[in-house]
Amino acid sequence: YIQSQAQQFSLMSQLYFIFPGCFSNILCSAFTVKFETQKFVEEELSNITMPEMKGKEGRFQYTITDVKITELNLTHADLQFIPDVGLLFDVQNSSISLSFNRQILYWFFYDTGNINASAEDVNINTALNLIRDDEGRLKINNISCDAKINKMKAKFSGTLGRVYDFLGRFLTTGMRFLLNQQICPALNHAALVHVNSMLETIPVRSEVDQFIGIDYSLIDDPVVTSRSLDMHFRGMFFALSHQNHTLVNYAVDPVIREYDRMVYLALSEFFFDSGMFAYYTAGIFQMDIVNEKMPKDLEMLLRTTYFGAIMMLNPALVDAPLSLQLAVNSPPKTSIKTSGATVVMTAIVKVMVLPPGQPPVQLSSMTMETKFNAKVSMKGKRLSVHADLRRFKIFSNQSALESLALIPLQAPLKTMLQISVVPLINNWTKRGVRIPLADGMDFIEEVVEYHNGFIVIGANLHFSKGLREMIKNTPHTIVPPAEI
Secondary structure, three states: OEEEEEOOOOEEEEEOEEOOOOEOOOEEOHHHHHHHHHHHHHHHHHOOEOOOEEEEEOOEEEEEEEEEEEEEEOOEEEEEEEOOOEEEEEEEEEEEEEEEEEEEEEOOEEEEEEEEEEEEEEEEEEEEEEEEOOOOOEEEEEEEEEEEEEEEEEEEOOOOOOOOOHHHHHHHHHHHHHHHHHHHHHHHHHHHHHHHHHHOOOOOEEEOOOOEEEEOOEOOOOEEOOOOEEEOEOOEEEEOOEOOOOOOOOOOOOOOOOOOOOEEEEEEHHHHHHHHHHHHHOOOOEEEEEHHHOOHHHHHHHHHHOHHHHHHHOHHHOOOOEEEEEEEOOOOEEEEEOOEEEEEEEEEEEEEEOOOOOOOEEEEEEEEEEEEEEEEEEEEOEEEEEEEEEEEEEEEOOOHHHHHHOHHHHHHHHHHHHHHHHHHHHHHHOOOEEOOOOOOEEEEEEEEEEEOOEEEEEEEEEEOOOHHHHHHOOOOOOOOOOEO
8 A cells, every 4th residue: 555645845655565464654855856856857958859940931941959958957856645636746847958050051151050048947747547457466557748938039040140130030930840740759758658658667476485476466446545545465475386276364453543654564564474374385394303404302302202102012113213203284374563573373382203124103292382573673675573482382292191291391492492493583584575666676774563463664765776767678679759
């Protein structure tokens, strides 16, 4: 969900990614976004090329060639949201400097030279309408543009410069008309072709690792109000092997009240639950601890605890290897409070003896309940989680008496989890998941706050590249000068 707040000469935009399991909010500062937009518009207009002008006025014949825009001064530019319209970029009382070559024949006199002209009181009003395309990407659907140059002056140089200064009014009138006709088509092409090509590079459905992926596609069209641009994203993890097997969202909707950062992302409990569910569906939460993976002190304790069971089963198996089979029996569940985030995981642990050349034999089955502290962080465009084991408990699935006998195993099994299982989980989660931003845009100065039912991540938005450079680096995209 994207929400933006506009003030007199500043623009703050909140971008909420509303996911079935996650809700995010991004605030974009006026200065950064307006500056990059203004810079992009200036670059696009600077690349306008205009056709040769030929004409005749009385005994004058003229040809105008090599028209170049030498400077743009968009001194009064503003960026704002217009309800039911879209994003508005407005330029008022600005100026454009340009030059062109002249060839003029007057009777038998032939003259060439350069003309420096300036367009003043330039007003450009451009509104972008944003939609969701068929693949769920953000797209500029159409652009409305109105450009007007109210004044234009020209200064002649050359041998006959003073003689036909009066011709300047005639030439500048034609040049002003032609330039008026070029501005909007150039901006239309820049938005509908160039910017849309960049938006197409932002991943909306991608792999996180070899097991799971994430869907960031838009659910519906963005909604623009006087202070916000609201976008709802699907934002849900899925197992690559079962891409249509997903959870139902029962999470609370996050509420964003912070305004100190340019960007805010609110992540609900379901965002994390869908990730855990995807890993669970992919069958990742299973492992065998045997041989060198088994700590020696734990193996000795298991042999002591189950010595009687082994002897009753087969005395010849006393020296056979032992293993622990861990399998999570339900999707882990996330809980987010103001004190932090936790993940509860329940697993079945089987103690197995491994007779050489024979199938494994189960000695015992127990239930393991664990609670992890989850620390969420963001760096650049990647969101990651680090887990620490907080609570651990085991009990027998067979009898209360056996549960008492398992008490000595509590501490060694907890140590084993901290050494073997927790690093494995963190190895998956530390890689993080990419937040859908274009290359050249990153989050900086990130802060994380925990609320009841969701996490809010605040950050500032940094452009490491200008918009035009980002577009140039878009694969299979050519950005030529605008020409009509």
